[in-house]
Amino acid sequence: MTSKADLLRARFSSQNVLSVTKGTPIKAYLLPSTDAHQSEYLADHDFRVKFLTGFTGSNAYVAVTNDKAATEQLVPPFTLLKQGQADSITVEDFVSENLHDGDWIGIDPSLHTYEAGQKLIKTLEGMGIQVAAIRGNLVDEFWNNRPPLQPKGPIILTPEEHGRCMEDKLKDLRQRIGKKKCDSVILSALDDIMWLLNIRGFDIQYNPLAYSYLLVTASEVHLFMDKADEA
Incomplete structure (x- = not known):
């Protein structure tokens, strides 16, 4: 059975991606557990991390490469990355260990503030990693039963x-x-x-x-x- 991580990897070379990277597939994709408003508490429509990994908490950051997947909660095929502990590593550390100079990494720009996005890009580019700001979220492309938004009006x-x-x-x-x-x-x-x-x-x-x-x-x-x- 194809895992959700593999379904995501299949999008690494989609036309949506290649149009940003000038024809080069990305080698990894980053996914924070937030929405386009940087909300801590999410509607079911925006629980991409939960859908992808099974993580049910409110604070997680997922990194998926061609052969590895990491999150803050151990849900196969994902590998646990502990945060805030002596033996912990950051997402940037994980990327540095698993990608090479000149590789592309994809992000959904709507899930990052301008300040955080620029900081992330600067850090990754300092490692020789090129960042592709991909319009639309790659997880949404295979989330077939995604709960719809149901605006009620204020x-x-x-x-x-x-x-x-x-x-x-x-x-x-x-x-x-x-x-x-x-x-x-x-x-x-x-x-x-x-x-x-x-x-x-x-x-x-x-x-x-x-x-x-x-x-x-x-x-x-x-x-x-x-x-x-x-x-």
């Missing part, structure tokens, strides 16, 4: 519930934007968006969050959300 808090009006919060944010000599800011952290706009959602179990992005300019506010599921 609710608006009353003054008694929020304690501070949205206009005051936006005023403070715009002052901070101005001090940074910027014209606008894009927010992707769901808790930040919920707090700023005094709204709450139901898209992640046990968390009052709604999937969204927010663009704030000096005079406008644009909230981006999927249409609520009416089912």
Whole structure:
């Protein structure tokens, strides 16, 4: 029976990958346990690490090479990488031991912040490893029964519930934007968006969050959300 790790490896030479690497297959793929909003608690739709490895915790980082697979929990065919202990190694250490100068490694850029992504790229390139930011997640390509997103739409808090009006919060944010000599800011952290706009959602179990992005300019506010599921 083909393992999920092997199904992932089969995508190392897909057209989606080769279009980024100029025709060279990647030798490894990195997968953090988060979503495009850097959430700690995930909707079932985003449990890629759990689907791939069986890991059920909230903090893991998976590395899959052509012949090895590592995660923070021992689930065959994955090898345990202990974190925060004297004998532990980092993901970068694992990559350094298993890849060679000039090899390509793939990542899903939507699962990394800009700062963390740039740090990772700098570290790996310092080892001679080339990083391919691949649009779309390779795990999603064979996750056939992936739970769908089911946006419910947000609710608006009353003054008694929020304690501070949205206009005051936006005023403070715009002052901070101005001090940074910027014209606008894009927010992707769901808790930040919920707090700023005094709204709450139901898209992640046990968390009052709604999937969204927010663009704030000096005079406008644009909230981006999927249409609520009416089912």
